[in-house]
Amino acid sequence: MAGRRVVVFPSSVELGPVLAHLVTSRAEKAIVSHGRFTLGLSGGSLVSMLSKELLAMPDLDCSKWVVGFCDERLVSFDDPESTYGLYKSQLFSKVNIPDSGILTIDPSLSVNECAEDYTCKLKKAFPDDDFPVFDLLLLGMGPDGHTCSLFPEHPLLEETKKIVAPISDSPKPPPQRVTMTFPVVNSARSVAFVSTGGSKAAVLKEVLEGREGPALPAARVVPTNGELFWLVDEPAAASLTIQVERLVSGAKL
């Protein structure tokens, strides 16, 4: 597929620094171009890898970053399932992102109100866009092929109007979440999936090489005008037969 780069690393040890460099290089470019860097974060296994690798970057300056969440679980910020809560303790408390630059959900609201409230926050942060155009979205993929909180065979896969949607029946706990929709994901200037470990091998093959039946959610991420990276380790890539790039540490994307 044109514009998609599948990049395989021996392990997350080599992948991590390349991911951090991707983030900071897209940040520099965005700040030169339009004065700020808008970053969408996912939860799950990404949180600890990204936090560790960004904190290891020399002279990290996040003062012009605006950070949102690709999806968020509707739990209080001190719940171990809260994606914001995890980033707060592992990253935000240690870098200079202004509080006003961190766009959080309001977990005290009902799931529908929460999605509306988060939609308003994104519209305010992106007043010129019909669908927010993030400079970079970092995505994960579950072993079922979900990304954000967009799950296989769920009606939300067909959402075309909303920026943020509520979900009350997430098959992965917790059941109540809010999620960016595909129109937002596919409007981004850059999208990078991070997928590691042998538990992702079978689904990664289906997502990247196709399958019988409807495309899995992660396969529906095809940025309209943006670049798409799949950063994976050897165990996750073990079943792939497509051509991939193999990189080691020090590589730059």
Ligand SMILES: O=C1O[C@H](COP(=O)(O)O)[C@@H](O)[C@H](O)[C@H]1O
């Ligand atoms: O529930 C979620 O899962 C996905 C994938 O997580 P991973 O631990 O398998 O990498 C994550 O991207 C999403 O943000 C999260 O809410």
